[in-house]
Amino acid sequence: MTSSTMPHLAIHDEVATALAEGRAVVALETTIVVHGLPAPHNLEVAAECEVVVRAAGAVPATIGVVQGVLTVGMGPSVLEELADPGRHSAKLSARDLGFAVATRCDGATTVAGTIAVAHYAGIAVMATGGLGGVHRGAQITYDESADLTALSRTPVLVVASGVKSILDIGATIERLDSLGVPVAGYRTSQFPGFYRRDSGFDLDWRVESPEVAAAAFAAHRNWSPTGFLIANPVDEDRQLDATVHDEALAAALAHAAASGVTGKDVTPIVLAEFARATAGASVRVNRDLVVSNASVAAQIAVVLARLSS
Ligand code: PSU
Ligand code: MN
Numbered sequence: 001m002t003s004s005t006m007p008h009l010a011i012h013d014e015v016a017t018a019l020a021e022g023r024a025v026v027a028l029e030t031t032i033v034v035h036g037l038p039a040p041h042n043l044e045v046a047a048e049c050e051v052v053v054r055a056a057g058a059v060p061a062t063i064g065v066v067q068g069v070l071t072v073g074m075g076p077s078v079l080e081e082l083a084d085p086g087r088h089s090a091k092l093s094a095r096d097l098g099f100a101v102a103t104r105c106d107g108a109t110t111v112a113g114t115i116a117v118a119h120y121a122g123i124a125v126m127a128t129g130g131l132g133g134v135h136r137g138a139q140i141t142y143d144e145s146a147d148l149t150a151l152s153r154t155p156v157l158v159v160a161s162g163v164k165s166i167l168d169i170g171a172t173i174e175r176l177d178s179l180g181v182p183v184a185g186y187r188t189s190q191f192p193g194f195y196r197r198d199s200g201f202d203l204d205w206r207v208e209s210p211e212v213a214a215a216a217f218a219a220h221r222n223w224s225p226t227g228f229l230i231a232n233p234v235d236e237d238r239q240l241d242a243t244v245h246d247e248a249l250a251a252a253l254a255h256a257a258a259s260g261v262t263g264k265d266v267t268p269i270v271l272a273e274f275a276r277a278t279a280g281a282s283v284r285v286n287r288d289l290v291v292s293n294a295s296v297a298a299q300i301a302v303v304l305a306r307l308s309s
Helices: 013-020 031-036 041-055 076-083 094-102 111-121 146-153 169-178 210-220 242-259 263-277 281-308
Strands: 009-012 025-028 059-066 069-072 090-092 107-109 125-127 157-160 183-186 228-231
Touching (some): 009 013, 009 059, 013 025, 031 111, 059 076, 059 094, 069 111, 111 146, 111 157, 183 210, 228 281, 263 281
Parallel strands (some): 090 107, 157 228
Antiparallel strands (some): 059 107
16 A cells, blocks of 8 residues: 655555654665666565665665656565566656656656655665766766766765766766765775775775764754765675676776767666676676665664654
8 A cells, every 4th residue: 555645656655654653764776676687686686675674674665656656665566567678667867757757657766866756755765786976988978977966955865885887986976075965985994886895996984883874964964955875885705806897897888888878878788788798797796785785774774763753
């Protein structure tokens, strides 16, 4: 059952009850499921995220758009339908949501789209794999993910394993700085490189616990409208081998350039090429880091709910 008195929004009963009672809720995105990971990994990882969020004492709210309804919390059958290639679900950023509503389309939400809906529904924490960022060559193409600007105006704390290594990581960190989005490493002083723990870039802040992450965000949102990025690296023994990573990165970048794709099709095609070039090893790492981020997000959400009560 779902409900909501707010326009275009359907909140799953379990999520609505948790929000009404001030309990912890974690938003999960659907672009990873629909456009990021290959089947059957996509639906498996979505289910695993829900399990670890619950294990930490929070309620999962998987967010997407179903026939034009902003859907907050969906069971496995709805998610499976959304991910069905025959449904041609769109990839929806924050700016797309009005059109998605008006045309009653199906769509997966990116980080930008997910935090817009999460904030509208009253959810303050989300987990993803890697945040979108500044693409290499952006000084020519202007290709910078709307995830960054969305984070600069939406007060949601996002847990991610940095940004994908196909991006210009240094430029992304600079943009987060300019946009006033706070970034802290979770038990690390290095900005994570998605498939690898360390991108080679240092961070000004690190947090050692969910308590400190939640306290920092709870303080920050008193005077700032921005979101928050908690950068949680993949476990040491689960990261992609350095040589395998570097070779796959070169292959993925060459493939993307040769394919001529632009805009929102770039990230999906690059992730697919990474999977091919690593014989599936990148998919395993991607799964691990997404589930780990969901767990950390849930732990932070539990503390944040306590601080807010
Ligand atoms: N993390 C993953 N896989 C993904 C994404 C994140 O492990 O596919 C998605 C997120 O939805 C993010 C999007 O918002 O990639 C970035 O897309 P773009 O570069 O087109 O902004
Ligand atoms: Mn883009």
